[in-house]
Amino acid sequence: MSSQNDIVSYNKKSVTDIPMAGKKVLLRCDFNVPMDDAGNITDESRITASLPTIKYLIEQGAAIIACSHFGRPDGEFKADFSLAPVAVNLSGHLGQSVKMAKDVIGPDATKLAAELKAGEVMLLENTRFHKEEEANDPEFSKKLADMADVYVSDAFGSVHRAHSSTEGVAKFLPAVSGFLLKSELDNLGKAIAEPIRPFVSILGGSKVSDKLGVIKNLMKKADVILIGGGMAYTFFKAQGGSIGTSLCEDSQLEAVLEMEKEAKERGVKLLLPKDTVTASEFSNDTEPVVYAAGEIPDNMMGLDIGPITIEEFKAEIAKAGTIVWNGPMGVFEFPKYAEGTRAVANAMADSDAVTVIGGGDSAAAVRQYGLEEKITHISTGGGASLEFLEGKVLPGIACLLDA
Numbered sequence: 001m002s003s004q005n006d007i008v009s010y011n012k013k014s015v016t017d018i019p020m021a022g023k024k025v026l027l028r029c030d031f032n033v034p035m036d037d038a039g040n041i042t043d044e045s046r047i048t049a050s051l052p053t054i055k056y057l058i059e060q061g062a063a064i065i066a067c068s069h070f071g072r073p074d075g076e077f078k079a080d081f082s083l084a085p086v087a088v089n090l091s092g093h094l095g096q097s098v099k100m101a102k103d104v105i106g107p108d109a110t111k112l113a114a115e116l117k118a119g120e121v122m123l124l125e126n127t128r129f130h131k132e133e134e135a136n137d138p139e140f141s142k143k144l145a146d147m148a149d150v151y152v153s154d155a156f157g158s159v160h161r162a163h164s165s166t167e168g169v170a171k172f173l174p175a176v177s178g179f180l181l182k183s184e185l186d187n188l189g190k191a192i193a194e195p196i197r198p199f200v201s202i203l204g205g206s207k208v209s210d211k212l213g214v215i216k217n218l219m220k221k222a223d224v225i226l227i228g229g230g231m232a233y234t235f236f237k238a239q240g241g242s243i244g245t246s247l248c249e250d251s252q253l254e255a256v257l258e259m260e261k262e263a264k265e266r267g268v269k270l271l272l273p274k275d276t277v278t279a280s281e282f283s284n285d286t287e288p289v290v291y292a293a294g295e296i297p298d299n300m301m302g303l304d305i306g307p308i309t310i311e312e313f314k315a316e317i318a319k320a321g322t323i324v325w326n327g328p329m330g331v332f333e334f335p336k337y338a339e340g341t342r343a344v345a346n347a348m349a350d351s352d353a354v355t356v357i358g359g360g361d362s363a364a365a366v367r368q369y370g371l372e373e374k375i376t377h378i379s380t381g382g383g384a385s386l387e388f389l390e391g392k393v394l395p396g397i398a399c400l401l402d403a
Contacts, residue, residue: 010185010189012176012185012401013403014177014179020061020062021061025063025064026065028067031123032157050154050178053152053154055094056179061119065122067144068127069127075129081126083100083126084100099116103124109147110146113147133164133165134161141169146172151174151175152178153397155181156181156381158381160387160388167396170400180380184381185397188356192324195322199222200316200353201324202317203228204230205326207231208235208255212259217391219262219266220266224268228330229328232276232302234247234248234256236296237253238254239294241296242294243296244278244297244301271316274306274312276291276305277289277340278291278300279337281301283334293306293309304330304338310344318347321354322353325348326385327361345366350374357375358385360385366378
């Protein structure tokens with residue numbers, strides 16, 4: 001295992017590497033899906049993402065005990081946070097009834113698990129109904145594990161957390177990855193560890209502090225780093241520029257200057273916006289005005305990268321062999337300030353490079369523009385992919401059996 005601040009390469013066993021026939025499988029999914037007030041699932045993509053692993057386990061003759069967290073019920077049973085709607089949705093996709101447990105490690109769950117036959121699927125209640133889940137309590141982990149013979153992790157969005165259902169159970173059961181998690185490791189891992197060059201990293205979003213570790217880590221690997229989004233204004237201010245009322249982290253001014261210095265020393269091309277699209281207030285109703293970077297009037301705020309920057313970033317993307325993108329270029333929720341994010345998304349879609357999007361808002365933008373089919377890999381976990389890119393050891397992956 002690599003140390004902090006090195007890119008971590010995980011070569012882990014998956015569901016295809018150990019026999020599953022006749023086994024009871026505790027399968028950790030990410031069913032933390034958005035629901036409306038009536039309990040209707042408004043986006044089922046996390047459920048459909050789990051289907052390849054579930055169907056494979058059914059075909060192999062395994063009995064599946066699926067589990068997941070949902071929302072933040074604070075360690076208490078709250079009906080609004082029940083996974084029952086997920087069981088109904090999953091039943092429809094599988095063409096068979098998914099048995100819904102009334103509890104997690106209680107009498108109903110253990111009885112259903114004991115009676116579960118090969119090819120059948122059940123779903124435990126929300127693991128976060130127990131405060132022991134987030135505390136990674138060994139006794140709770142053991143009770144979860146006691147229901148099964150094998151543990152399969154397929155919730156990439158949660159592997160950066162050392163919880164009972166993501167890491168604790170692996171102390172008691174042989175633990176392997178599902179297809180979704182394997183795809184994340186293969187695509188994210190390979191893009192970073194063995195990139196086809198030039199390797200271009202695009203980083204946006206609002207805060208430098210969120211991406212500091214990522215930038216430092218990618219600087220050891222990338223040929224070009226493109227910086228956009230709200231964090232660019234911290235760079236401009238550090239360089240002595242005027243940023244008006246734009247977002248800025250004064251606590252990071254020294255850090256970004258150090259970063260620029262390190263990029264120079266390493267021979268990494270660190271590109272900041274040349275121009276910026278500004279507004280007089282944080283609203284789509286204001287008229288966009290373009291200024292040169294670092295020359296923003298006192299009463300204006302930067303909300304997107306400008307047209308000169310878009311062309312420069314597109315040119316770098318066109319030359320790339322591998323592109324990893326995390327974080328939008330501006331406030332893409334406002335149509336008038338979405339052009340930078342849209343242009344980067346389109347340039348990636350048109351590229352012949354290996355293209356990887358690290359979850360979160362960048363993934364949402366690409367889906368919004370209908371470009372997901374043209375991207376090599378879109379990560380399912382924003383926080384997890386960020387920590388992966390930062391080179392952190394992710395407990396929910398480290399605990400799996402080595403290949």
